[in-house]
Amino acid sequence: MRVLFLVQGEGRGHLTQALALAQILQTAGHEVVGALVGVTENRNVPDFFSSAFAAPITPVFSPGLVYNAGTNALEPTKTTLRAIRSVRPFWRSLKQVRKAIETLRPDVVVNFYEMLGGLTYALMKPSVPMVCVAHQYLAFHPNFQRPRHQWLYEQAFKLNTRLTCFGAQELLALSFDKQADAPERRVRVVPPLLRREVTELKPVAGDFLLAYVTQPGLRSELEKAHLRNPKVPMHGFHSGIQEADHAVDETLTYHAIDGQRFLDYMARCKAVVTTAGFESVCEAAYLGKPALMIPQPNHFEQAGNALDGQRAGVGTAADRFDLDTLLDYLPQHDPQVSDRFRAWYGQGYFLFLAAMNRAVASRPTSPGGFFLSRMRQLLRS
Template identity: 75%
Template sequence: MHVLFLVQGEGRGHLTQALSMQQILKTAGHDVIGAIVGVTPQREVPAFFREAFSAPITPVFSPGLVYNAGTNALEPTKTTLQAIRSIRPFWKSLKQVRDIIETKRPDVVINFYEMLGGLTYALLKPSVPMICIAHQYLAFHPNFQCPKGQWMYRQAFKINTLLTCFGAKELLALSFDKQPDFPQRRVRVVPPLLRQEVASLKPMDGNFVLAYVTQPGLRSELERAHQERPDLKMDAFHASATSPDQVIDETLTYHAIDGKRFLNYMSRCKAIVTTAGFESVCEAAYLGKPALMIPQPNHFEQACNAIDGQRVGVGLGATHFNLDQFMTYLPQHDPSVSERFRAWQQQGYFMFLSALNRATAPGDQRSGGFLMPRLRQLLR
């Protein structure tokens, strides 16, 4: 089977999931023939993905998220306005994606939450079946928990998620734990996608807290927390770090973002502080490391991740770097959570391959309805 990927290039999670899926497909004898990655002029395809992905990569323009440089808060209005201003180049991108699909003629397209995929299938209707994979598709599941109130953010999140998956045969919703499928909305609940590098690690009990922050604005929060708890040794992988090991003082060291080194540090830490990104929390859960999950301001998806992660017991949700609260929580953390998580994650191999077989089986290849009826249905 020949498979083409469509990958959102924002952050690390979807790119890492694509690498994990490539490993699964190679093990099963399938051929990943390429990846279309959504980029912006300010955000290129990350080096860690270029180095690890073994097939040709085609960067294609796709509007990104806008954050406040001072507060690190996601700015939905500016994000929307930027997307509107990008209509013409975005339409060009949709036609480029359609042409790549029709030229390469894969057996199936796997879309990792890239809006280019959903809108290309909605408006230009490529002839190749597509399935979509992301944690965000749990938003269409009746068991999904989200912050109370925040109606506007909730609807914006659902609309954005919907725009990534028009025309998909199935939505594979990555979940911390096993839940029933929801076929009424094409949702199948599947385990997280973790790279083989994570499974090969041998966790050890360390004496330091690991921090992972991708947005520069979070640096001030991290340093404020360090000043409050200078006795607590912290190693922080930070987007603005300029060297592999940037020593600040005896108990705080910054590290430049490096996937392999980060996993090594995670296997040796006693706990992790992160911005409630699904991928990092899953890696921590697999390695048995409790997580302090701090959603970025106005980032509804991360707020949902923190609630969901706390529900299954992988860590503690918080609004800021409250290290005292986290240290109080650690003795209460249940280590059996990691055992259950591992057992669930190991079921993924056959579930993902089964989804590919269903997508390519002869049958109805239609996109599943018009835009507005589908929008009204999913926002209920």
């Protein structure tokens, strides 16, 4: 089976999920023929992805999200205006995606929440089946818990999400735990995708809190929380730090963003403080580390993740760096949550391969095309 990836390059979550699925497919003897990664003029393909992804990578322009630098709030209006101003380069990107599909001739396209994928299939209708993978598709599940008082942001989120999955054969909704599928909505619930580097770690009990600080305003919140709790040891990985380690005082140390070092610290920490991004919370759950999930303002997706994470028992939520909330929660955390999470994660290998096979089997094939397909399979076996 030949598989082509389309990956949203915003943040690290979808990129790490693509790395994890590539490992599954390669282990099963399939070929990932390449990845088209959505980038902006200010955001290139991250080094951690380009250094670990074995197949060719093609950057493709795709408008990104806009955040307020001071408050970390997602700004839907500015995000929409940026997208409108980018219509012409965006159209060129759609043609670039279609040409890649025609040239590489994959058996299936896997789209990791990149809008270019849904719009290419809506407007240009490639014949290759597409499967979409993201935790965001869980919002289409009938049992999804919706954050209150966020109707406008919910509509914007749903519109964006639907734009990513036009023409998809299935929507593989990554979930903290097992739930029933919703086939009438094309939704199949699957386990999280975690990199092998996470699953090979050996977690130990720690005495410090670990924070992942991606937005500039979060640093000030962390430091306010540190001043209120100066005796609590904390390590923070921050995008604004250039040196490897920067000790603020005896109990607070910043580190430059480094994916592997962050995972090493996570395996040794007591708990994790992070935004309510799906990937980091899943990594913490696998390693048995409770999480304080802090959704970014106006971010419906993260608000939903926080509710869902509390439901699944992987941590607790707050609207700011409230360490008292986390410290009060820790004695109540059920350590068996991690055992159940690992068992659910273990089913992913078979569920993802089954989804790829269903997509390929659904593709209309002429008698001659069927013969050629079978010959390719026999030659690769």
